[in-house]
Amino acid sequence: xxxxxxxEKKQLRACLLCSxxxxxxxxxxxxxxxxxxxxxxxxxxxxxxxCTSSKFEGxxxxxxxxxxxxxxxxxxxxxxxxxxxxxxxxxxxxxxxxDLERRGVVYRPRDxxxxx
Numbered sequence: 001x002x003x004x005x006x007x008e009k010k011q012l013r014a015c016l017l018c019s020x021x022x023x024x025x026x027x028x029x030x031x032x033x034x035x036x037x038x039x040x041x042x043x044x045x046x047x048x049x050x051c052t053s054s055k056f057e058g059x060x061x062x063x064x065x066x067x068x069x070x071x072x073x074x075x076x077x078x079x080x081x082x083x084x085x086x087x088x089x090x091x092x093x094x095x096x097x098x099d100l101e102r103r104g105v106v107y108r109p110r111d112x113x114x115x116x
Contacts, residue, residue: 013052014085015039016092017100018076019110021059021083024048034079038105039096050093058086075108087112 011023018034024045031042032051041047062071063081071077076084088110091097100107 013048013054014056014088014110016051016053016088016090016110017107018079019056019074019085019088020079021056021085024052027052033082038100038103039092051096053088053090055089056085056087057089060084060086085110 011025012021013024013027014021015027015032015035017039018032020032020034022030022032027041027048028043028045030036032039035051036042039047039051041051060070060074060076061083062068062076062079065071065077065079065081068077071079074084074086090111091109092100092107097107
């Protein structure tokens with residue numbers, strides 16, 4: 001993952017499905033390493049806008065996802081290492097949510113509104 005420069009901080013976005021934090025440009029160029037097969041953000045700027053949010057709280061730098069209790073607690077222990085938001089505000093569009101449901105993927109908003 002590329003280093004984020006201080007001047008790019010206001011351009012940071014978090015994936016609405018997995019909460020991975022990157023710049024909008026990184027999402028456009030590389031998609032989401034965890035969700036690109038589901039969200040197809042790579043090379044689709046409108047998809048980046050729809051499936052990521054600039055409104056998020058806190059970050060976790062995750063180096064060893066399977067060994068991290070924080071990753072398990074955040075439900076990101078199966079994801080790639082990187083920087084993740086603790087809470088992400090917003091929802092994926094309804095058509096994306098329907099597509100996820102058809103694929104058998106349970107969508108859990110990352111804003112803390114859904115409890116176990």
